[in-house]
Amino acid sequence: MLPAEVLEHAASEMMDWHGCGMSVMEMSHRGKEFVSIAEKAEKDLREIMNIPGNYKVLFLQGGATSQFAMVPMNLLRGKKSADYINTGQWSKKAIAEARRYCNVNVAATSEADNFMNVPPQSEWKHNPDAAYVHYTPNETIGGVEFHFIPETGSVPLVADMSSTILSRPIDVSKFGVIYAGAQKNIGPAGLTIVIIREDLIGEAVAGTPLMFSYKTHAENNSMYNTPPTYAWYIAGLVFEWIKNKGGLAGMAGINKRKAEKLYAFIDKSDMYRNPVDPACRSWMNVPFTLKNPDLDGRFLEQAKTAGLAALKGHRSVGGMRASIYNAMPEEGVDALIAFMQEFEKKNI
């Protein structure tokens, strides 16, 4: 989902950006028009996330899945091992890819609890020689979120923030690397943001493709080759939209209210259930089940008729899942709750 204002803005200047006679899709990435779009987007992102000056912001391709390899390829820096926290499907994918480049120490996992919680940091078993600690602050499928930033001392902390970036203020200085595929809270698919502390940019392991080296992109302002220009532009419009919503503090207020409302309704209903430890519930993805799963099909069908799309749970877990990213307005959550209430009345 993208904010309607952003889509309207993009449609209105599709044929001609700011009177230059070109669509953004037609601009050379080295021309002054696109460079101004790119620089403004980075400036706005730095402002809303309060990114310290010793961090580079990269606008890349390839999704978080590419980062699963880029992180070990670039951050091992002679070390042989990295720590990973396993809290769900995305953690597992990151771990599987990292295993191809180093020894992975799974310092903590909630797999035995079916990923319904976040293991408390006091129980994590760190390897003192780890090159970095990797975790997934929000797991989209399980709907589990870290409501704290792990403390890792001098070991760089790496976060796959794809599904939670820009949902609230975070202290970037606590991280070595933050990466995020754009398609949840930033913009259209095909853009990946990497925020990396400068001292971590160095020589990647031998055999790393030039395009998988952070150095390549950091030294060329993400324009070593043609970047995904249109997605970068749309991301810029989203950053502006966030500024107009009161920045990340504003977004956090809205997101917290949306999530609390929906969880409160689920918890007091007799028909719906969310299985996640309340201390680790996601603000972005709210999975829930129906007491009688035979009604799943009817629920989804009637929800669709009511204009509520994309409520089916991930194919790996079933049930339902409401994704209430930044672009979902509070009225959307209200409409969902009203529909769920009505459905419960009729079917219990």
Added chain:
Amino acid sequence: MLPAEVLEHAASEMMDWHGCGMSVMEMSHRGKEFVSIAEKAEKDLREIMNIPGNYKVLFLQGGATSQFAMVPMNLLRGKKSADYINTGQWSKKAIAEARRYCNVNVAATSEADNFMNVPPQSEWKHNPDAAYVHYTPNETIGGVEFHFIPETGSVPLVADMSSTILSRPIDVSKFGVIYAGAQKNIGPAGLTIVIIREDLIGEAVAGTPLMFSYKTHAENNSMYNTPPTYAWYIAGLVFEWIKNKGGLAGMAGINKRKAEKLYAFIDKSDMYRNPVDPACRSWMNVPFTLKNPDLDGRFLEQAKTAGLAALKGHRSVGGMRASIYNAMPEEGVDALIAFMQEFEKKNI
């Protein structure tokens, strides 16, 4: 440049694709709406390029620059060497990246002639143990194009077609791999098309990131992770537009006429000069110099005022360059010639 009809179409359905209530940018890549867009785009591309059934068509990220590494990582298949033809700046980049993975035999090069021609195939020095032969059918900076398909027997032929794909019919069955960044003739930046013969998809070298393995993408219909959905959609609109123009035969007729007109004018003028061997002149990129380079600045400035943008030659060679890709209508070339004629009259 993109066809105006394509941009208008995209703007008109930005907020709501075919009445589904969503923008294409908001669709899940696994939802039936986007899957129908993706499948239609592939079907149309197969139809206009007449791609045989034993080839996979992949819709990837990362640009041709990523392919410079993916090709050796995937196609070496136990061999130690590959043949490359060096006809300009893009060939050189492909060679430099391949050298990180194998021995590169430069089977032919026109570097001594300042890349003003294509070495005749009779003079190429092939390595019989080469895993593949790589060439760049069109060099955008030098404006040099192959007007023949090299014969490589049973050794797979690999082509970086970024700047010439879809400009005319080609016999895909002569190739092992064709790859192309989308931003010249296909659609917006951020999408890369790979057309690969199925028997060449196999085990990549150890250490290849999952995202750099053709197998990953071939086995998942380019949806192993979230693909660049909006760029894929725009590419589909361009394929439809080409079909409406009479397919690649239709495009070839238009492109040949556009190029011949411009070269004929340059050759008979006293002010302008194109240095490329007439047998190897590009239909897509026409570099030219002014007899008196002191007039370059004035030429560019007045051209811009006349609505003729992006005529500056690449920073590595200087001079001028007219890029007359598919989306440039014949009237655009006529307007350029008229301007050049007028400029010559006033300044000679």
